[in-house]
Amino acid sequence: MEIMEHIIQENEKNERIDKVLSGINDEWSRSQVQQWIKEGNVSVNENTVKSNYKCSIGDKILINIPEPQNLDVIPEEMNLDIYYEDSDVLVVNKPKGMVVHPAPGHMSGTLVNGLMAHCKDLSGINGILRPGIVHRIDKDTSGLLMVAKNDLAHEKLVNQLVEKSVTRKYYAIVHGVIPHDYGTIDAPIGRDPEDRQRMTVVDNGKHAVTHFRVLERFDQYSYIECELETGRTHQIRVHMKYIGFPLAGDPKYGPRKTLDIDGQALHAGVLGFVHPRTEEYMEFEAPLPEYFSQLLHVIRK
Numbered sequence: 001m002e003i004m005e006h007i008i009q010e011n012e013k014n015e016r017i018d019k020v021l022s023g024i025n026d027e028w029s030r031s032q033v034q035q036w037i038k039e040g041n042v043s044v045n046e047n048t049v050k051s052n053y054k055c056s057i058g059d060k061i062l063i064n065i066p067e068p069q070n071l072d073v074i075p076e077e078m079n080l081d082i083y084y085e086d087s088d089v090l091v092v093n094k095p096k097g098m099v100v101h102p103a104p105g106h107m108s109g110t111l112v113n114g115l116m117a118h119c120k121d122l123s124g125i126n127g128i129l130r131p132g133i134v135h136r137i138d139k140d141t142s143g144l145l146m147v148a149k150n151d152l153a154h155e156k157l158v159n160q161l162v163e164k165s166v167t168r169k170y171y172a173i174v175h176g177v178i179p180h181d182y183g184t185i186d187a188p189i190g191r192d193p194e195d196r197q198r199m200t201v202v203d204n205g206k207h208a209v210t211h212f213r214v215l216e217r218f219d220q221y222s223y224i225e226c227e228l229e230t231g232r233t234h235q236i237r238v239h240m241k242y243i244g245f246p247l248a249g250d251p252k253y254g255p256r257k258t259l260d261i262d263g264q265a266l267h268a269g270v271l272g273f274v275h276p277r278t279e280e281y282m283e284f285e286a287p288l289p290e291y292f293s294q295l296l297h298v299i300r301k
Helices: 017-024 031-040 111-118 149-160 237-244 290-300
Strands: 002-007 042-044 060-065 081-085 089-094 142-148 166-176 181-186 189-192 196-201 209-217 222-230 267-274 281-285
Touching: 002 017, 017 031, 017 042, 017 060, 017 196, 031 042, 031 060, 081 281, 089 111, 142 149, 149 267, 166 237, 166 290, 181 237, 189 237, 196 237, 209 237, 222 237
Parallel strands: 142 267
Antiparallel strands: 002 060, 042 060, 081 089, 089 142, 166 222, 166 267, 181 209, 189 196, 209 222, 267 281
């Protein structure tokens, strides 16, 4: 059982505890948090509480996260777009609209379901719901992901992410015409105090750096390449909104009047890392998905 600690901040005071906790982690539903509270797995200042408990600044919350033993991830045959595979590592091109790993209430149709049908050997470091998953991309972001097939590979790949030595280049279409050819956004990212389901730039957030360059300009949009130095949740989406050029199609961070593409125009096109066993640098490139290329074609016209 994993134990997590959370201290209530100014922006969380007087909020119900179930609302606060469900906002800490995108994978925790409010009903799931309420069940944990009911089972006595949540304490405030060492006392059990009810779901409607109103939080006070400085409250020390301990969450005993139960192991989801009753959740079985079922392998599902899928036509995965695999770019590379050996006994240690697999590189896959995830389509737009696919969730990376299962979560309670969403146990099928994910990349992990497909990976489990494709290969039996995935690292177990992230537990039964996220076998082999070293890093994630959002559901509506397409592109390349590295997957670890054993724990040694997993640890070495994670270390490269921590050391910021993994090459990760994304392609995006954003609202507005960016005047500069190149730029770097260095702004800390954390939970939005107004909406716990969103991330935003906040003073006490985690260090986050995105480099971008403009590939093409249009009347109302720009086509850009972004290179991640860090890998925070929704980093590119948050950073581009922060400088006034939100991603086209983004329902969470973009304007309401946007391109009708059912999710942000963002593609993880280049992925490079040092192989965990051979120590050879490997780099992969996935072309823009068809919807993205079509979108560029329409905007150009």
